[in-house]
């Protein structure tokens with residue numbers, strides 16, 4: 318492996334080369350820094366001080382292998398590292414779950430605002446339908462100790478990842494993981510939920526082929542495919558929710574660009590929702606539709 322200064326030189330050269338490869342491949346430069354920091358603890362300070370990472374063997378070898386997978390196979394960095402930072406939480410992710418997106422934090426924010434305005438007694442139940450890694454359910458349980466979260470997914474592999482995340486955040490007492498399709502596992506809670514949130518699959522099937530390779534090749538199709546018009550699952554979430562919600566409850570979903578007006582219209586037409594609101598994400602996209610279910 319050579320002396321520490323020889324290692325620093327190799328790391329510096331590799332970093333410069335990886336930054337060039339990232340640019341050519343359209344991968345954000347910060348991913349190189351994240352990889353070096355996460356795997357070697359080699360950040361800007363260490364670089365500045367010319368400090369070599371500690372450890373046995375050749376520390377560059379694993380980083381180089383991971384980076385090759387990132388560039389050549391287009392595997393998302395979060396899967397390669399097995400984790401993501403989201404909504405202030407560290408979450409385990411594997412290819413069995415969608416990588417939680419920054420814009421999905423908006424759903425948690427809107428639920429939190431509603432909870433501030435509508436205080437609920439301890440033990441009140443919210444459902445997170447299509448929980449994937451458990452991100453939304455865990456964030457809500459973490460920030461709102463009065464809530465119990467029912468986190469549903471039809472993928473047992475996804476629920477296994479969610480289970481790890483629930484345990485890692487010590488939320489086993491208040492986050493229940495339920496296997497099944499949408500409302501089916503929620504039958505015992507008919508008419509009792511005080512909130513329902515979901516980031517369902519909403520991409521029209523025909524558009525899946527044109528998604529970026531990171532998503533198309535590596536994220537679970539089951540997490541993306543919204544059927545022919547992209548609205549199959551949203552339709553169900555709108556239609557069935559009134560049977561499961563208690564009067565004066567919260568309802569919110571994430572949607573893709575262009576779907577929000579349709580969702581808002583459908584809610585309006587049902588006559589049992591008030592305060593129907595569309596919220597834009599940081600990119601200005603109408604991303605979340607929320608409503609107050611009056612019963």
Ligand SMILES: C[S@@+](CC[C@H](N)C(=O)[O-])C[C@H]1O[C@@H](n2cnc3c(N)ncnc32)[C@H](O)[C@@H]1O
Nearest residue numbers: 415417447448449470471472498499516518540
């Ligand atoms: C877009 S992902 C959202 C994951 C996570 N909630 C998030 O925001 O990062 C949609 C999730 O819905 C789940 N799903 C798909 N079809 C389902 C169904 N019929 N019933 C329950 N969950 C389903 C997928 O397995 C996937 O985990």
